[in-house]
Amino acid sequence: MSNHRVLxxxxxxxxxxxxxxxxTSAINRRYLTGFTGSSGYVLVTMNxxxxxxxxxxxxQAPQQAKDFKVVEHAQRFTDTVKELLASANISKVAFEQxxxxxxxxxxxxxxxxxxxxxxxxxxxxxxxxxxxxxxxxIMQRAADLADDTFRHILGFVKTGMTEREVDxxxxxxxxxxxxxxxxxxxxxxxxxxxxxxxxxxxxxVIVGNELITxxxxxxxxxxxxxxxxxxxxxxxxxxxxxxxxxxxxxQLHTLENIMPGMTGRExxxxxxxxxxxxxxxxxxxxxxxxxxxxxxxxxPRLSKLSDDILQPGMVVTVEPGIYIPGxxxxxxxxxxxxxxxxxxxxxxxxxxxxVLPV
Ligand code: ZN
Ligand code: ZN
Numbered sequence: 439m440s441n442h443r444v445l446x447x448x449x450x451x452x453x454x455x456x457x458x459x460x461x462t463s464a465i466n467r468r469y470l471t472g473f474t475g476s477s478g479y480v481l482v483t484m485n486x487x488x489x490x491x492x493x494x495x496x497x498q499a500p501q502q503a504k505d506f507k508v509v510e511h512a513q514r515f516t517d518t519v520k521e522l523l524a525s526a527n528i529s530k531v532a533f534e535q536x537x538x539x540x541x542x543x544x545x546x547x548x549x550x551x552x553x554x555x556x557x558x559x560x561x562x563x564x565x566x567x568x569x570x571x572x573x574x575x576i577m578q579r580a581a582d583l584a585d586d587t588f589r590h591i592l593g594f595v596k597t598g599m600t601e602r603e604v605d606x607x608x609x610x611x612x613x614x615x616x617x618x619x620x621x622x623x624x625x626x627x628x629x630x631x632x633x634x635x636x637x638x639x640x641x642x643v644i645v646g647n648e649l650i651t652x653x654x655x656x657x658x659x660x661x662x663x664x665x666x667x668x669x670x671x672x673x674x675x676x677x678x679x680x681x682x683x684x685x686x687x688x689q690l691h692t693l694e695n696i697m698p699g700m701t702g703r704e705x706x707x708x709x710x711x712x713x714x715x716x717x718x719x720x721x722x723x724x725x726x727x728x729x730x731x732x733x734x735x736x737x738p739r740l741s742k743l744s745d746d747i748l749q750p751g752m753v754v755t756v757e758p759g760i761y762i763p764g765x766x767x768x769x770x771x772x773x774x775x776x777x778x779x780x781x782x783x784x785x786x787x788x789x790x791x792x793v794l795p796v
Contacts, residue, residue, distance in 0.1 A: 441505040443470050443565060444487050450561050451482070456532040458483045459561060460519060460546075463537040465732045466562040468660060471503035479515055480506075483526055490515055516549035523553055532558040567729060567737055568751040573661065574775060577731070577753055580621075580663035581773050581784035583656040587611050588667055588787045597646040597671060597796055601626040604652075605639035612656045621662035622734045625653035632668065633767040635724055635759060646796035647672035649682075649766045655734065662734045664755050665785050666771030672796035674766065681718065681760040682791055685768045688712040688758040689789070692726065693772065696756065697780045702744025709758035710742070718760045721767075727755040730773055752776045753784070 447470065451459055461467055461480035470480055471489050475498055478491035489506040491499050500508045511518040523531060533546065535557035547555050569577065590611050595604050605624045612620055627637030629648040637651070644650065649670055655663040668682065688709040696705050706726040713722045725741030730753045738746030740754060748754070754776070759769030773784040 441470075442570075444482060444505065446565050447482055447562060448484060450564060451484075451532070454532075454558060454561070456556070456558060456561070458523060458526070458528045458531045459558070460531050460533045461562065462542075463534055463562070466534070466537075466566075469562060469566055469732060471506050473499050473503040473506075474660070475499060475502075479511070479519070481519060481522055481531075483528060486522075486526065488522060490518055514549060516546055520550050520553060523550075528553070530554045530556055532556045532561075534561075535559055563737065566731055568749070569731060569753050569775065570751070573731070574753075576659045576661045577663065577773070577775075578784055580617075580656050580658040580661050581665070581786075583612060583615055583617060583658055584654065584663040584665040585785055585787045586615065587654070587656070588652065588665060591652065592669070592792065592794065595644065595650065595671070595794065597644050600641050600643050601628055601631075601639040602641060604644075608652075608654055612654075617656035617658050619657050621655035621657040621664060625651060625666075627651045627653075627767075628671075630764055630766055633761040633763050633765060635761060635767070635769065644671060647674055649674050649678050649768065651767065651769055653769065653771065660732055662730055662732070663773055663785065664730055664734055664757075664771060665773070665787060666757055666759075666769045667787055667789070667792075668768045668770060669792040669794060671794045673793070677762070678766050678768065679791065681762065682768045684713060684716045684718060685758055685760055685770050686789055686791075689756060689770045689772070692756045692758065693774065693781065693783060696748065696754075696774065696776070698749050698776050698778065700748045702738050702740045702746040702748070703742060705740040705748060705754075706742055706744065709756070713758060713760060721760045721762060722758060723761065724759065727757055727771075729754050748776050750776050750778050 475495040481488040490511040626639040628650040653666040692708040727740035729736035757771030761767035774781040
């Protein structure tokens with residue numbers, strides 16, 4: 439009575455000589471069990487898979503976490519973990535060191551004695567990198583919603599509005615169409631603010647004859663999309679049209695050539711080499727892309743430093759940009775899935791240079 443994610447996790451545990459794993463990350467908990475409640479812990483051994491939660495969830499948890507033994511934990515949940523480990527004769531349990539504060543670790547170590555705690559990293563995250571068919575379906579819906587939101591906002595945005603008003607409309611649209619919320623703080627960066635790669639929507643008024651960068655996504659059924667488009671409203675500086683064409687060339691070239699077997703560094707270079715060739719290499723200060731899934735930034739990384747090898751089933755972003763301080767910037771981002779032969783693009787919003795009337 440185990441799902442394929444638990445079976446894969448057990449293989450990873452065996453490779454690391456881990457007999458039992460105690461999962462505290464909320465996202466990893468949801469990934470393994472399907473349980474969407476706000477509180478719970480997962481304990482996986484070679485023979486059993488438990489979801490520990492409290493009385494509030496004793497109806498919901500067994501319905502969602504079908505392959506798990508759902509246990510209502512004691513007031514101190516570590517007492518229940520200790521009991522379960524003792525009944526299986528397990529004296530060592532691995533914990534997710536990246537998701538446990540020092541204070542929590544100290545408490546667990548004390549309360550679980552004489553069981554020994556062993557720190558591990560990324561056991562579940564390594565599984566999450568590869569999306570199965572069911573996950574890809576959800577991610578396609580999250581991508582479609584981002585595309586719909588962009589189309590909607592093109593008919594909404596006008597000069598005289600603040601960036602925050604536009605942000606709010608995007609948030610409302612996404613939630614109205616099924617999103618839990620935006621997958622991160624929406625970037626609406628107009629005018630000289632578009633030169634800030636992380637220009638979260640501000641009180642700035644959109645005045646016209648400038649660029650606007652929208653970078654946003656929907657969190658839908660637990661998965662994120664992440665889309666960036668840059669448009670003009672009125673006639674911006676000619677230099678900005680020039681960098682738009684360069685970023686678009688770099689982005690399209692990367693989409694055409696990304697394939698399995700490539701390293702993150704090689705994928706990054708596909709975009710970076712073109713931008714550098716035109717003399718803007720030092721104005722492209724971030725990496726070309728990142729993994730995407732239940733979190734908006736996951737592995738693999740598409741960066742100058744990344745040795746990650748791209749493989750079928752990975753979902754990544756491709757988002758080169760050029761930023762000229764004081765003038766403006768351009769970024770264009772799509773979400774893609776690596777396939778056996780290349781990649782498939784999940785987001786489809788137009789990348790033609792769009793000029794809205796002032
Ligand atoms: Zn983005
Ligand atoms: Zn991104």
